Amino acid sequence: MAVASNSTTLPKSYRSSFNTPTQLPSGFLKFTPRPTAAKRSSSITCAIAMEEDKKSEPAVHLRPDSFGRFGKFGGKYVPETLMYALTELETAFRSLAEDHEFKKELDGILKDYVGRESPLYFAERLTEHYKRSNGEGPHIYLKREDLNHTGAHKINNAVAQALLAKRLGKKRIIAETGAGQHGVATATVCARFGLQCVIYMGAQDMERQSLNVFRMRLLGAEVRAVHSGTATLKDATSEAIRDWVTNVESTHYILGSVAGPHPYPMMVREFHAVIGKETRKQALEKWGGKPDILVACVGGGSNAMGLFHEFVDDEEVRLIGVEAAGFGLDSGRHAATLTKGEVGVLHGAMSYLLQDEDGQIVEPHSISAGLDYPGVGPEHSFLKDIGRAEYYSCTDEEALEAFMRLSRLEGIIPALETSHALAYLEKLCPTLANGTRVVLNCSGRGDKDVQTAIKYLQV
Amino acid sequence: MASCYGQFACNIVQAKLGSSNTTPMKPMRVISLALRSPNETTKHETFTSNNIVITKKSLTKTLLEAEERESAGKGKFGKYGGRYVPETLITCLNKLEAELNLVLHDPEFQAELSTALRDYVGRETPLYFAQRLTNHYKNDYGQGPEIYLKREDLNHGGAHKINNAIAQVMLARRMGRKSVVAATGAGQHGVATAAACAKLSLECTIFMGSRDMERQPSNVVLMNLLGAQVKCIDGSFKDATSEAIRSWVGNLETSYYLAGTAVGPHPCPTMVREFQAIIGKETRKQAMEKWGGKPDVLVACVGTGSNALGLFHEFLRDEDVRLIGVEAAGASIDDGRHSATLARGDVGVYHGAMSYLLQDEEGQILGAHSIGVGLEYPGVSPELSFLKDIGRAEFYTVTDQEALDAYRRLCRLEGIFPALEASHALAFLEKLCPTLPHGTKVVVNCSGRGDKDAATVFEKTTAGLANHKTKST
Numbered sequence: 001m002a003v004a005s006n007s008t009t010l011p012k013s014y015r016s017s018f019n020t021p022t023q024l025p026s027g028f029l030k031f032t033p034r035p036t037a038a039k040r041s042s043s044i045t046c047a048i049a050m051e052e053d054k055k056s057e058p059a060v061h062l063r064p065d066s067f068g069r070f071g072k073f074g075g076k077y078v079p080e081t082l083m084y085a086l087t088e089l090e091t092a093f094r095s096l097a098e099d100h101e102f103k104k105e106l107d108g109i110l111k112d113y114v115g116r117e118s119p120l121y122f123a124e125r126l127t128e129h130y131k132r133s134n135g136e137g138p139h140i141y142l143k144r145e146d147l148n149h150t151g152a153h154k155i156n157n158a159v160a161q162a163l164l165a166k167r168l169g170k171k172r173i174i175a176e177t178g179a180g181q182h183g184v185a186t187a188t189v190c191a192r193f194g195l196q197c198v199i200y201m202g203a204q205d206m207e208r209q210s211l212n213v214f215r216m217r218l219l220g221a222e223v224r225a226v227h228s229g230t231a232t233l234k235d236a237t238s239e240a241i242r243d244w245v246t247n248v249e250s251t252h253y254i255l256g257s258v259a260g261p262h263p264y265p266m267m268v269r270e271f272h273a274v275i276g277k278e279t280r281k282q283a284l285e286k287w288g289g290k291p292d293i294l295v296a297c298v299g300g301g302s303n304a305m306g307l308f309h310e311f312v313d314d315e316e317v318r319l320i321g322v323e324a325a326g327f328g329l330d331s332g333r334h335a336a337t338l339t340k341g342e343v344g345v346l347h348g349a350m351s352y353l354l355q356d357e358d359g360q361i362v363e364p365h366s367i368s369a370g371l372d373y374p375g376v377g378p379e380h381s382f383l384k385d386i387g388r389a390e391y392y393s394c395t396d397e398e399a400l401e402a403f404m405r406l407s408r409l410e411g412i413i414p415a416l417e418t419s420h421a422l423a424y425l426e427k428l429c430p431t432l433a434n435g436t437r438v439v440l441n442c443s444g445r446g447d448k449d450v451q452t453a454i455k456y457l458q459v
Numbered sequence: 460m461a462s463c464y465g466q467f468a469c470n471i472v473q474a475k476l477g478s479s480n481t482t483p484m485k486p487m488r489v490i491s492l493a494l495r496s497p498n499e500t501t502k503h504e505t506f507t508s509n510n511i512v513i514t515k516k517s518l519t520k521t522l523l524e525a526e527e528r529e530s531a532g533k534g535k536f537g538k539y540g541g542r543y544v545p546e547t548l549i550t551c552l553n554k555l556e557a558e559l560n561l562v563l564h565d566p567e568f569q570a571e572l573s574t575a576l577r578d579y580v581g582r583e584t585p586l587y588f589a590q591r592l593t594n595h596y597k598n599d600y601g602q603g604p605e606i607y608l609k610r611e612d613l614n615h616g617g618a619h620k621i622n623n624a625i626a627q628v629m630l631a632r633r634m635g636r637k638s639v640v641a642a643t644g645a646g647q648h649g650v651a652t653a654a655a656c657a658k659l660s661l662e663c664t665i666f667m668g669s670r671d672m673e674r675q676p677s678n679v680v681l682m683n684l685l686g687a688q689v690k691c692i693d694g695s696f697k698d699a700t701s702e703a704i705r706s707w708v709g710n711l712e713t714s715y716y717l718a719g720t721a722v723g724p725h726p727c728p729t730m731v732r733e734f735q736a737i738i739g740k741e742t743r744k745q746a747m748e749k750w751g752g753k754p755d756v757l758v759a760c761v762g763t764g765s766n767a768l769g770l771f772h773e774f775l776r777d778e779d780v781r782l783i784g785v786e787a788a789g790a791s792i793d794d795g796r797h798s799a800t801l802a803r804g805d806v807g808v809y810h811g812a813m814s815y816l817l818q819d820e821e822g823q824i825l826g827a828h829s830i831g832v833g834l835e836y837p838g839v840s841p842e843l844s845f846l847k848d849i850g851r852a853e854f855y856t857v858t859d860q861e862a863l864d865a866y867r868r869l870c871r872l873e874g875i876f877p878a879l880e881a882s883h884a885l886a887f888l889e890k891l892c893p894t895l896p897h898g899t900k901v902v903v904n905c906s907g908r909g910d911k912d913a914a915t916v917f918e919k920t921t922a923g924l925a926n927h928k929t930k931s932t
Contacts, residue, residue, distance in 0.1 A: 115581065119581055122578065189874060191874035215913055407684045409657065411653065411656070447677070450684060
């Protein structure tokens with residue numbers, strides 16, 4: 001039985017034991033030995049982690065391990081044809097991570113093209129809003145990823161992967177997109193680097209987002225409609241993976257989030273980790289210490305991992321991820337994967353996902369397209385299981401309220417995705433001691449969401 | 460009025476040893492501003508006598524210094540500027556001027572402003588080397604200028620307008636005002652003002668022309684979301700401005716009129732320019748870091764002139780830096796439907812200041828037209844009028860179609876959506892670059908991002924394609 005990289009999942013009764021999953025054909029156990037260039041403790045080591053006590057220290061360091069697993073999550077559930085490409089990608093990533101020229105070039109682009117470093121902004125009026133009647137309350141800081149070029153954190157990863165692809169000699173880039181944000185970010189960097197670009201988008205999504213389609217075309221990208229399945233994001237992802245399998249020598253696949261087969265979760269996390277690194281530095285400058293709590297919205301999980309990763313080993317820093325509860329967790333129409341999902345394999349990785357009793361993927365719902373994903377990055381699944389990070393969810397309505405609130409109080413219009421994280425502050429702040437420092441990842445700006453917001457608010 | 464600029468300034472005498480150059484003394488010249496051709500370059504003259512080299516300040520520097528003295532006192536730039544307003548407003552403008560002078564020198568205010576510019580607005584904005592655009596302008600021998608973009612599009616709100624809005628809202632709060640009133644063309648100034656008012660909790664009313672509201676509906680929605688009240692005025696930006704001023708006059712004690720651009724009665728042009736000057740200051744620093752020198756050419760689009768002045772002001776005295784402003788020629792400059800105030804206008808008084816304007820033979824204001832909504836203003840900053848007259852800055856025009864082409868070009872080559880306004884500056888590169896020597900450093904002010912214009916470009920593109928189809932069938 002082949003484990004394909006599309007939306008099939010393993011049956012519910014499957015217990016993933018860390019060593020050999022017995023259902024897989026032996027072909028999947030082949031791997032090429034890697035050069036041991038890694039210096040960071042969080043990257044691949046040769047040890048295979050056993051099923052161990054969830055709270056023990058070593059588990060936190062193996063993120064991921066040599067199989068690309070975070071505990072039992074992650075891995076490389078892909079067709080044989082892709083194994084070489086993934087290995088090549090990992091080797092290239094590893095060597096470039098140590099390459100000073102590459103780092104310098106990437107830093108230059110992040111600074112001059114993307115506009116980093118993004119500010120750590122003290123939200124005075126929002127802080128006021130959360131003060132209790134005795135004048136006490138936490139201090140709210142926003143990490144302004146909304147100020148990046150293209151208006152979201154997505155570009156950090158897109159730019160780095162495009163540069164990586166160029167180094168690998170690839171001339172063609174493919175990507176999938178839901179509402180179009182990742183597609184626009186990918187098309188943007190392809191224009192910048194002069195690479196050929198093909199974006200896969202569900203036909204339904206293309207109709208709803210014709211302006212984004214136009215923008216991608218203006219940027220020189222080819223947008224291909226996907227009609228199979230429900231003609232939405234997950235089908236576009238499957239189509240993109242199919243394209244990659246066919247054209248693996250000439251093409252690089254820019255995955256937009258910390259999901260997918262190893263090495264993508266690790267790579268995308270590393271490219272977004274600049275968010276957390278800057279936050280540490282800025283926190284030190286501003287108040288001479290670390291943040292107490294980090295809050296971020298979680299769809300696939302890239303902006304959250306980007307903020308959290310730097311602080312995972314700082315036990316006193318609380319990590320909070322907020323997913324989309326759509327119409328409510330009990331309505332069945334939501335995207336709260338970590339709260340309501342179960343373990344399975346999707347798009348090449350083992351992680352929590354929203355599936356029915358037959359193991360079929362459930363169509364998620366959220367008012368925000370970016371959180372509308374039935375899976376989640378394997379590292380988040382791992383952090384949840386070991387109790388290092390906490391995950392909650394907020395409904396569409398709560399997100400819309402938060403959207404309006406930040407606009408009115410700070411003059412910043414947040415993306416609807418980010419609004420979920422902002423909405424959680426309503427429940428979080430009353431529980432916090434006076435002076436607690438909360439850093440929230442303002443992962444994107446909301447210009448793209450105004451029409452949606454108006455529509456819902458009028459209704 | 461012209462005669463006060465008729466004499467040379469004082470000579471600066473420097474002692475230099477070992478010099479053997481002698482040039483004959485030139486007779487004193489009386490220059491009349493009205494007669495001066497903008498193409499005449501000022502000469503830097505030196506002559507020596509024995510071992511002393513006497514350096515005369517160039518004419519341009521002289522004129523600029525005189526202008527500075529005048530503008531500080533009376534708000535005049537040469538003969539332009541001033542305060543052509545009803546008596547009721549004079550006290551108010553005096554107060555504003557006094558407050559402006561205070562804040563410009565108040566370290567606490569400046570520190571608070573710096574923090575807001577850094578953490579809220581996202582400054583400093585990068586000076587970005589546009590590699591692919593530079594390659595596009597290389598000739599067959601691989602030679603051409605180097606194009607740098609000053610990324611004002613990365614500011615919070617998506618344009619340079621916020622630099623001024625945040626500073627003035629801070630000023631208004633300091634003056635104890637409770638509400639802010641402003642007029643907006645494309646909506647960028649309205650959005651910036653609404654955002655700043657939300658942050659500093661002041662009430663905000665924005666006046667916008669009905670025509671503009673139709674063309675930039677997304678900005679209207681943004682203003683509403685930010686808590687501002689948007690009032691629709693029949694017409695366009697010039698009508699909205701008139702209405703905003705009228706509304707302000709009724710509430711002088713509690714309300715603050717936030718000028719979005721460098722026009723209006725003194726101290727507005729000076730104030731807006733001072734708050735936008737951060738653009739040029741950063742550019743100087745970044746140019747020094749990047750190539751150890753100054754830019755050779757600065758290019759900016761000109762509607763009323765705030766982004767252009769923001770970039771240019773720092774370099775006014777650096778005569779080796781060429782200043783180029785690009786106005787909107789609309790569909791075509793000859794059909795009368797354009798916004799090329801400096802190219803085709805005449806001197807007159809409008810909205811409280813003397814400047815170039817688009818007027819008919821009876822002195823009635825003509826409507827301005829451009830695909831770049833923010834460039835549609837029949838007047839222009841008095842300071843730019845002055846700079847044009849003394850030949851310090853050059854002004855050209857670009858059509859709607861050229862701007863659209865430039866928009867598409869930057870998307871395709873650099874993955875940046877420029878505002879249609881900024882696209883005018885980029886369009887001028889097509890004519891400029893072939894004339895520049897190899898390695899000339901050109902800095903273009905990318906004054907705003909073009910997300911707001913994608914729908915317009917979409918319409919024009921599909922309309923263009925449809926036209927093409929019907930023609931070819």
